[in-house]
Amino acid sequence: MISLLIFLCIAALFNTVTAGKHDIYSGYSVHGVQLRDRADQKVLYDLQIELGVDVWDHGAPGVNDALVMVTQENVAEFLEKLDENGMNHYLQISDVATAFERYDRELSSWKQSRTNRMLFDNYPTYEEVDAYLERIAAEYPNIVTLVNAGPSFEGRPVKYLKISSSYFNDTYKPVYFLDATMHAREWVTLPVALYTIHRLVENPRDQDRDLLENIDWIIMPIERLWRRTRSFNASVTTECWGVDANRNFDVNFNTIGVSSDFCSNTYPGQVAFSEPETRYVRDILLENIDRIQLYLNVHSHGNYVLFGYGNATLPTNVVQLHHVAAAMGAAIDARKLPQARYYLIGNSNMALYGSSGSAQDYGQLVGVPFSYTLELPGYTYGFLVPPQYINQINMETWEGIAASARLANLYYRARNSN
Known part of the structure; x- marks a missing residue:
């Protein structure tokens, strides 16, 4: 289950957090990518330039996975490139627009708890x-x-x-x-x-x-x-x-x-x-x-x-x-x-x-x-x-x-x- 914090992260990455505008991200997905060495980092770096994917977390080999947001148009090619290089990957968020809608509800609740804080x-x-x-x-x-x-x-x-x-x-x-x-x-x-x-x-x-x-x-x-x-x-x-x-x-x-x-x-x-x-x-x-x-x-x-x-x-x-x-x-x-x-x-x-x-x-x-x-x-x-x-x-x-x-x-x- 995707937590509130993932939703907050999503909201920070885009140009709008206004309800009703999330449909422009319909079909966007986020994928985890396991990194073995610097060569895998280089592959991800090249894909960021080549396909314009949005790297949320560059990751570290053997320490933590990279997280990458991909458009619906580029996802097949992106995953194919990972497979060609033997890089394990998994689906983290299937649809960013849906996550946005859930974020709006959670964020509204969070804002109500902001009073009396520095x-x-x-x-x-x-x-x-x-x-x-x-x-x-x-x-x-x-x-x-x-x-x-x-x-x-x-x-x-x-x-x-x-x-x-x-x-x-x-x-x-x-x-x-x-x-x-x-x-x-x-x-x-x-x-x-x-x-x-x-x-x-x-x-x-x-x-x-x-x-x-x-x-x-x-x-x-x-x-x-x-x-x-x-x-x-x-x-x-x-x-x-x-x-x-x-x-x-x-x-x-x-x-x-x-x-x-x-x-x-x-x-x-x-x-x-x-x-x-x-x-x-x-x-x-x-x-x-x-x-x-x-x-x-x-x-x-x-x-x-x-x-x-x-x-x-x-x-x-x-x-x-x-x-x-x-x-x-x-x-x-x-x-x-x-x-x-x-x-x-x-x-x-x-x-x-x-x-x-x-x-x-x-x-x-x-x-x-x-x-x-x-x-x-x-x-x-x-x-x-x-x-x-x-x-x-x-x-x-x-x-x-x-x-x-x-x-x-x-x-x-x-x-x-x-």
């Missing part, structure tokens, strides 16, 4: 996040500055907070830049960003006061409602909206891990930085490049701390990159639930799959010493974990953020003392 313990709306950022800036003007980076394609302000005990004027302090929901279907990343704000500003505990005294912070919850960006260019295509924001940065742009299909989830756009969201991240990086010591681009799911480059070229400081990433992963693992997988640390291409134009790689390219993609846990629920797990993920991820911040700060001070 904002970061739930999946907040854009309006709720915006109000939270405004309130924090108004109530803590001595340490918080609210910045409006500019409008999204649809005209909604993209805001972020600068958090500092010294008004961002102390050049001896490094900057830790964290953003979330670059892939908006990865909804659990947003509560983590908000919880980080909470721990730094509203609830600074004695053991963590050094994080505000010694480090300045930029936290940007890039809140959107869709898997891809919402830009539209009729001169390019009239069929699909947006691009993959995490393939839209100007680093090895449009070379690996992308699709030329305008409707693919890995379509990088016609040119780098075509999207306002990616330009805002770029501008923050470049404006603060002398002090940004660590950039954390938060995603889900998979329990990874990944670093560049996506074409398998290793940065010159790969040993230090791995050192800080391992400290982050170990701190999270110390607080994880027993059923959660341990974090895997490594190069994004070697540990997961090839990619180009990613935020992580761009941060490394322009000079951020420690630039990472953090893939949060999905447990067995995919992109949208149950609300009752959000607080757990918040707390364990905070431990990883704190550990990486302290270690990166030591590297920053050592570098500046020479």
